[in-house]
Amino acid sequence: MTRKQRRLYFVVLGVLAVGAAAALVLTALRQDIVFFFSPSEILEAKVPTEGRRIRLGGLVEQGSVVKDGAIVRFRVTDGAHTLPVVYSGLLPDLFREGQGVVTEGKMGPDGEFQAAEVLAKHDENYMPKEVAESLKKTGHWQGESQPAK
Amino acid sequence: MIAEIGHFALILALGVALLQAVVPLWGARRNDPVLMGLAGPASVVQFLLVAVSFAALTHAYVVSDFSVMNVFSNSHTDKPLLYKVSGVWGNHEGSLLLWITILALFGLAVSLFGGNLPPGLKARALAVQAMITVGFLLFILFTSNPFERLDPPPINGQGLNPLLQDPGLAFHPPFLYLGYVGFSMAFSFAIAALIEGRVDAAWARWVRPWTLVAWVFLTCGIVLGSWWAYYELGWGGWWYWDPVENASFMPWLAGTALLHSAVVVEKRDALKSWTIFLAILAFGLSLLGTFLVRSGVITSVHAFASDPTRGVFILGLLVIAIGGSFALYAVRAPSLKTGGLFAPISREGALLLNNVLMATGAGTVLLGTLYPLFADAFDLGKVSVGPPFFNSVFVPLMVPMVLAMAAGPFMSWKRADLMGVLGRLKLVLGLAVVAAGVTWFLEGGTAGPWWAAGGIGLAVWLFLGTLAEWAERVRLFKAPAEALGRARRLPRAAWGMTLAHAGLALFIAGATASSAWKQESVQSQKVGEAVTVAGYTFTLTDVRDVQGPNYVASTGTFEVTRDGKPFATMTPAKRTYKMPPRPTTEAAIVGTFWGDVYAVVGDKDPDGGYVTRLYFNPLVPWMWMGALVMVIGGLVSLSDRRHRVGAPTRARAGAKTQPAKA
Numbered sequence: 189m190t191r192k193q194r195r196l197y198f199v200v201l202g203v204l205a206v207g208a209a210a211a212l213v214l215t216a217l218r219q220d221i222v223f224f225f226s227p228s229e230i231l232e233a234k235v236p237t238e239g240r241r242i243r244l245g246g247l248v249e250q251g252s253v254v255k256d257g258a259i260v261r262f263r264v265t266d267g268a269h270t271l272p273v274v275y276s277g278l279l280p281d282l283f284r285e286g287q288g289v290v291t292e293g294k295m296g297p298d299g300e301f302q303a304a305e306v307l308a309k310h311d312e313n314y315m316p317k318e319v320a321e322s323l324k325k326t327g328h329w330q331g332e333s334q335p336a337k
Numbered sequence: 338m339i340a341e342i343g344h345f346a347l348i349l350a351l352g353v354a355l356l357q358a359v360v361p362l363w364g365a366r367r368n369d370p371v372l373m374g375l376a377g378p379a380s381v382v383q384f385l386l387v388a389v390s391f392a393a394l395t396h397a398y399v400v401s402d403f404s405v406m407n408v409f410s411n412s413h414t415d416k417p418l419l420y421k422v423s424g425v426w427g428n429h430e431g432s433l434l435l436w437i438t439i440l441a442l443f444g445l446a447v448s449l450f451g452g453n454l455p456p457g458l459k460a461r462a463l464a465v466q467a468m469i470t471v472g473f474l475l476f477i478l479f480t481s482n483p484f485e486r487l488d489p490p491p492i493n494g495q496g497l498n499p500l501l502q503d504p505g506l507a508f509h510p511p512f513l514y515l516g517y518v519g520f521s522m523a524f525s526f527a528i529a530a531l532i533e534g535r536v537d538a539a540w541a542r543w544v545r546p547w548t549l550v551a552w553v554f555l556t557c558g559i560v561l562g563s564w565w566a567y568y569e570l571g572w573g574g575w576w577y578w579d580p581v582e583n584a585s586f587m588p589w590l591a592g593t594a595l596l597h598s599a600v601v602v603e604k605r606d607a608l609k610s611w612t613i614f615l616a617i618l619a620f621g622l623s624l625l626g627t628f629l630v631r632s633g634v635i636t637s638v639h640a641f642a643s644d645p646t647r648g649v650f651i652l653g654l655l656v657i658a659i660g661g662s663f664a665l666y667a668v669r670a671p672s673l674k675t676g677g678l679f680a681p682i683s684r685e686g687a688l689l690l691n692n693v694l695m696a697t698g699a700g701t702v703l704l705g706t707l708y709p710l711f712a713d714a715f716d717l718g719k720v721s722v723g724p725p726f727f728n729s730v731f732v733p734l735m736v737p738m739v740l741a742m743a744a745g746p747f748m749s750w751k752r753a754d755l756m757g758v759l760g761r762l763k764l765v766l767g768l769a770v771v772a773a774g775v776t777w778f779l780e781g782g783t784a785g786p787w788w789a790a791g792g793i794g795l796a797v798w799l800f801l802g803t804l805a806e807w808a809e810r811v812r813l814f815k816a817p818a819e820a821l822g823r824a825r826r827l828p829r830a831a832w833g834m835t836l837a838h839a840g841l842a843l844f845i846a847g848a849t850a851s852s853a854w855k856q857e858s859v860q861s862q863k864v865g866e867a868v869t870v871a872g873y874t875f876t877l878t879d880v881r882d883v884q885g886p887n888y889v890a891s892t893g894t895f896e897v898t899r900d901g902k903p904f905a906t907m908t909p910a911k912r913t914y915k916m917p918p919r920p921t922t923e924a925a926i927v928g929t930f931w932g933d934v935y936a937v938v939g940d941k942d943p944d945g946g947y948v949t950r951l952y953f954n955p956l957v958p959w960m961w962m963g964a965l966v967m968v969i970g971g972l973v974s975l976s977d978r979r980h981r982v983g984a985p986t987r988a989r990a991g992a993k994t995q996p997a998k999a
Contacts, residue, residue: 201693321719
């Protein structure tokens with residue numbers, strides 16, 4: 189095998205691997221990524237949400253958390269609009285009324301968001317970036333809750 | 338006073354590092370032994386200064402000196418000593434100081450063990466190492482001074498995030514950083530080799546053990562983090578493809594590829610410029626990982642102590658380091674002489690296939706991790722890229738790699754006989770297919786996912802294939818009487834390979850089973866009520882408050898039975914820490930051969946019940962065991978005398994033949 193043939197082998201292998209990866213990535217980008225929306229974006233029907241897995245983020249409305257056994261209902265607000273959420277399971281330790289939250293799931297037919305996951309965060313001062321931005325958009329941003337350090 | 342000494346030592350270290358970054362490089366260019374010789378002592382002094390600084394900060398934490406702002410923000414007198422010490426790196430500034438300390442430690446190692454390195458290579462590598470140190474010291478001194486004072490000093494501190502007060506996470510950052518920073522060795526030597534325009538077997542013999550050291554630490558660090566997430570977050574999962582997790586996984590992939598391609602450089606004098614590329618990539622991805630974690634540019638559930646403004650500085654550092662080294666690579670790599678030729682079907686070919694797939698895999702992880710940033714920048718909407726993306730992209734890429742992994746070690750260098758190799762593996766192949774079939778059949782009842790049978794088949798294929806290769810080496814079946822003696826004489830590196838590959842097989846089995854057949858039940862349970870999951874009956878017998886050193890725990894007691902016989906008493910808890918006042922979940926886990934029985938207790942609901950989450954996680958212990966076996970494999974390989982730093986064979990490529998081209 190000459191040097192040229194080896195280089196060709198190298199190139200073919202690389203092209204095959206990268207090609208396969210690109211095909212997988214493109215398919216996955218169509219199906220497997222999850223879009224983030226605020227309650228306003230969903231309710232003003234700017235986006236097609238039917239049956240698609242999406243993320244919903246905002247603040248947990250004060251006084252909205254109702255626990256019924258392992259089923260929890262609460263409302264997520266961005267100041268302008270509010271969306272009811274139902275979730276079955278243990279809430280993350282830092283889930284709190286009035287705090288930022290990101291949930292992942294699907295819109296139910298009754299207009300209730302069926303959360304499959306409520307994302308935990310490990311740091312109380314940490315506000316999900318998307319939530320901060322959507323709050324800024326609706327003018328309900330209170331500023332950094334406190335400087336991290 | 339001690340804090341000021343620490344600060345001052347860092348400033349002095351910056352001076353020494355600047356000297357070390359410039360003078361030896363100049364000396365190497367002029368071939369001046371005195372100037373080149375400066376690198377060694379400089380790195381020793383630099384290490385001592387940084388160590389003084391690190392010790393000063395640790396001292397401030399241990400004595401709870403709250404006049405230091407960093408200690409005030411992250412510590413508290415009530416904390417157990419372990420977490421006072423781990424608090425040193427449980428925050429942005431301290432973790433950077435740890436980064437630099439480890440970097441200086443590796444620099445020290447070069448000057449201590451690098452006695453018989455060609456002086457030019459040593460001087461240049463140490464100079465590059467010092468350049469990285471300069472970057473990080475500037476960062477810490479200008480943006481993240483850990484020794485900043487508070488006046489007047491507060492009475493007590495704000496405490497450490499309770500999630501970090503855990504043995505698994507206390508040691509996670511040091512291991513991870515030893516891994517990340519360990520790749521700086523391969524990087525510095527790669528840059529030095531590019532400057533010299535020469536890569537040879539001696540270079541690879543030096544780089545290999547250090548890459549292996551970094552790889553072992555990084556593997557430990559990733560596994561500790563994963564294990565921590567598994568038992569501490571109470572979600573019953575161990576990997577979420579979160580950006581912060583990916584940040585540590587990408588350098589691991591590149592580092593694993595580097596480990597394998599360095600073998601080809603050492604044994605066959607081929608794949609040189611590719612190996613240099615991987616060395617730059619592994620460290621570049623480590624820097625990127627540091628940036629992603631520290632800057633908070635990407636939403637991550639594991640975001641600790643991030644600060645976007647300071648992220649810009651690391652981004653600048655990243656651009657200079659990666660951009661600069663790839664520019665150098667583009668200019669100099671073509672001048673590297675290529676060596677040994679090989680056929681596509683050969684040991685080299687198999688290792689190259691592994692490399693290409695690993696690097697592509699790392700590329701897809703990088704793309705998925707950064708995609709939300711691109712999408713945001715190009716106004717494609719706010720997206721998150723989670724497990725579904727990575728599972729459908731990364732996993733298929735790894736399937737051919739694992740298939741080739743069992744066959745690769747059977748192949749001979751230069752040219753191999755594929756049919757012959759497959760012939761020797763036909764029994765293994767048959768057993769793997771049977772295992773997949775049996776899995777498929779057993780699964781039929783529970784209607785598990787279709788890929789699970791494939792995953793188990795792959796694990797069996799890799800495990801048995803690896804054992805078969807070992808058996809052939811020691812001639813277990815052909816000459817059983819001599820097998821023991823042969824096994825004893827087998828090079829440690831070969832043992833390491835066998836162990837690491839077998840460990841990965843165990844890991845694949847565990848990862849497949851726990852993803853496919855996890856059983857879970859979430860409900861509100863009153864004291865006295867029983868719930869059955871996967872044949873285990875959990876009876877909640879008691880929930881009471883237990884006082885800890887700096888928290889109160891609401892501890893539940895489950896009497897767990899299996900088939901009516903007592904199995905275990907499990908006591909998960911929900912802790913509420915005093916400072917900062919924050920809850921954490923403590924899962925109770927009992928491991929069995931077939932899986933983990935896992936229980937979490939949550940809040941009390943209005944009817945007097947407790948929300949409980951009960952799991953059976955099949956084969957999870959196999960994953961930890963597999964990872965441990967991989968780490969042991971790495972350590973065994975490291976003990977190979979041919980890998981020992983300073984092995985006599987390296988002196989062969991002495992200093993005389995050194996072309997001072999640069």
